[in-house]
Amino acid sequence: MLHACDLEEGRCYAYCPRTPTDLEQLRQALYDPKDLTPELGPFKGLYVTRAADESTRSSAQHGGTVTALVKLALEEGLLDTAVLTEESERFLPQGVSVSDPLGVVRASKSKFVTSPNVAAFNEAAKGGFEKIGVVATPCQALALAKMRLKPEPAKDNHIDKLSLVVGLFCGWALSWRDLARLLKGKADEDSIVGMDIPPSKYECMEVYTTNGTITIPLEEVLPSVKEGCQYCFDMTAEFSDLSVGSARVPEGWDAAKGWNQVIVRSRAGQELLDLARSKGVLEFRDLPEGNLEKLKTASMNKKKFCVAALVKKSGSSENLLYLDPQDPVLSRFIN
Template sequence: MHVWEENRMDLKIMGQKELQKEVKDAYFCTGCGACVNLCPYQASYKDQIVMLHSCDLKEGGCYAFCPRTPTDLETLKKRLFDPRDLMPEIGAVKGFYLARSAAPEIRAKAQHGGTATTLITLALQEGIIDTAILTDEGENLLPEGAAVQDPAGIKKRGKSKFVVSPNIAEFNRIAKEGGKKIGAVVTPCQALALAKMRAKPLKTYADRIDQLKLVIGLFCGWALSWKNLTALLRKKIELAEIEGMDIPPSKYHILKLFTKKGTIDVSLDEVTSAVRGACWYCPDLTAEFSDLSVGSARLPEGWEEAKGWNQVIVRTAQGEQLLDLAKKKGLLEFREVPEGNLAKLKTASLGKKKTALKNLKIRSRDPKNLYFLDPEDPVLGPLSSGA
């Protein structure tokens, strides 16, 4: 019996053996780290999750929390968000804004407007959290999760990395210690892993997820394979020369490398071959399972102006309170959202969902077999029939 023929409110939890077969061997693993630091049997190595030892548990947290095992997304959304706020294209929306850090020094070190850096720093300063799970630079463009308790440490980690960092593994490590108030800046797949933890399917880990107080999600079209990306870039420059990267809007069709010797433009035709395979099956552009979601802005003045601003989706009361506090304290600047921006974001988000569904159907050759996605989901089901 296919898993989706069972009760959707109580999807069966399985163990490491099934995780290996359904996710790792099927090349659906996102490298999020949700299965790491729950036990000694999984580890993250060079942006890959590796199974160190076999485990005979019938029901494991590794399977329960993985964003690529079957999930009743609709029920999960209704548990975590106000159903009145749910939009089929982008999830819960309490508010949609254009914002940026009011501090030029933060904007200078951030990827775009510095909004995520400002918000997670404020949460730490106000005692909403005492530990922030962020992405560290690592070596040779290989990022790693970092637990930060000093606001100054947050400001050093504001740049996008484009290669997946196993941040949920770091969350698991810190939460295991207990007694923390944790905030995390994560990608869409990582936000979903944390949401699955919040549903508390296994009592063993319930006290750990209670320490999670804030999730800031980042818009994400895809992540890059570290092995493939570095192989590509080594043909163009020494990795040690690279100081940062950015991807402008799609019409530019380039990856920008900021190096000690100047800027290098790399065609996305080359970069596409380095995209992590699992990302082609991801239906979430805007990190729908977050308290707030932050991404680069789009403005009529063009990219030079837009890259200094962020689009922000407020999804929960917690996120709303934090954004209001940042505004009250003058830490964020806001500007009017251009007409049509939200509609364009919805269209882009739907496009990613349709691409994921199309690719899953190509793999399975069965429109009713979408692997970890539910063909009867009220959002994805209708899209699947037309994908």
């Protein structure tokens, strides 16, 4: 906390993704109850896509789907600004509000450190934008969902200006300071052009530099994961309109890198994806067999680890700290 707080439930407390949260209430209130699944949250469909525009793809982490969707939403006037994440000095990301569709590409590629995008949303809302989209990690999407459900005080409510949440699949994020420390001596920071975590069997982080790829074993990386991430139940950003992550394709990882998987969760998400299809902004390929199951398994594993970590922290299987042990999804992991 920046300053001593004397409120039991103040502004930060109300919306923090790690303060007590009734997930089921959020799911029921914000999504069509028919779409709710235990494994992936609200679910209307899973797709494998990539940006049709090759230059968008070439500057993107994988298939460029997020860049293409946000750009399209701005071009079509569905949004008047989008809160994205740009990297500034030494991997330190920051939330930026981008209104020019051509500016979206600058914010492409994954960041492995979280940025204050909810604050950037609030700034954009105060700045006069009326239709705001946010590209959010699962924790940021949860905070925004909490704001939608508990918009108080009414005088300071900007959440109605939230028009679209594009969620990002996320396993964990790194401490910015630890990441810098991790990379020090391994790669000249000016030469780094990107990073990625390949599928779990590789057990490593890849750092792409102008001099080639550096591989760092995952066991060296994991101590730098932020503590809060081990208490996260959400791999696929369940509280978004659509969620995007890396794809798995039968041809292997090198081919998969050129594609994304998209979960559509809400009507707004479906409409945007349909628009992208009809406008030819996205290319689609058939969903490989087994992809949905694999995704469900991975998602459930994260929930399982989360519950175990919370039980360990609280010392009681009846106490999940910020989550409800009676939650219909999470309760199945409590012994």
